[in-house]
Amino acid sequence: MPVSDLANPTRFLAWSRPLLAVLWVVAVAGLAAGLYMSFFVSPPDYQQGEMIRIMFIHVPFAWLSMACFGFMAVASLGFLVWRHPLADVAAKAATPIGAAFTFLALVTGSLWGKPTWGAYWVWDARLTSVLVLFIIYLGLIALRQAIEDPGRAARVAAILTLVGSVNVPIIKFSVDWWNTLHQGESIFRAGGPTIYATMLWPLLVMIAAMTVLFAALVVMGMRNEIYRRRVRSLEMMAAGA
């Protein structure tokens, strides 16, 4: 069966149902293990004490806020260049999920910042560029609501997504380019992670589990979007009959 067959919406609905069940089982099991390790395996930090517990959700959300936008940029390219039938479905389904994860990255970071930095918010390069990302997500959601014709909305959203994706490397390297209050890279560094193993493993498990949770939510969103488009085409057929 050629890979392109997987792109057929009807076939996607068929094979994504069992996939969804597997994703949910792995996500729930991963989150349970991750949360247990975060609270019972990881020791308190020698400087921040128990505040380190917020790291185990803040870092996964920050990673997924950028990864989701990267996913949407690839889907937008797939839509504009190859007219892939599921590309726009994927990009549209992922947008609200990415917005929610970015919101959670900002809120958990703010709740971590107040006791640690003494402020809920500072116009720091990392924080500001993530806020810009959140505003772009909201803009994409509003754009799709504002344009009646789905085809036109898809093209405009794809272009805005590709233009907005320049912000992702800015977020990633903001801690290197500017003198930021937000700390630099701690895991994927040339010199190796700066986090001790008893904290690093719970964090990696939480990142993996949240990534699987994200995948499950996107697949759910894509299925809903396919049904929504079918309803719309049937309603137009019924109105035209």
Place this chain on the structure above:
Amino acid sequence: MPELSYHGGFILAAYAVTAVVLAGMLLWMLLDGRAQKRRLAELEARGVRRRSAPVPPAAPAGAAP
């Protein structure tokens, strides 16, 4: 269970906001999917069918309606 110190409120707030947002998103997606499928069933019950949808087998002649 770690002894959540003076900052326990911030930690619990962060996890609480996370739980509320994720649960809310999941609930919204479940309700949205159910609504789309129900609408689709209504339309198909009225005989409105997509061109690429499989046509149900015609009832044999003389069969009871």
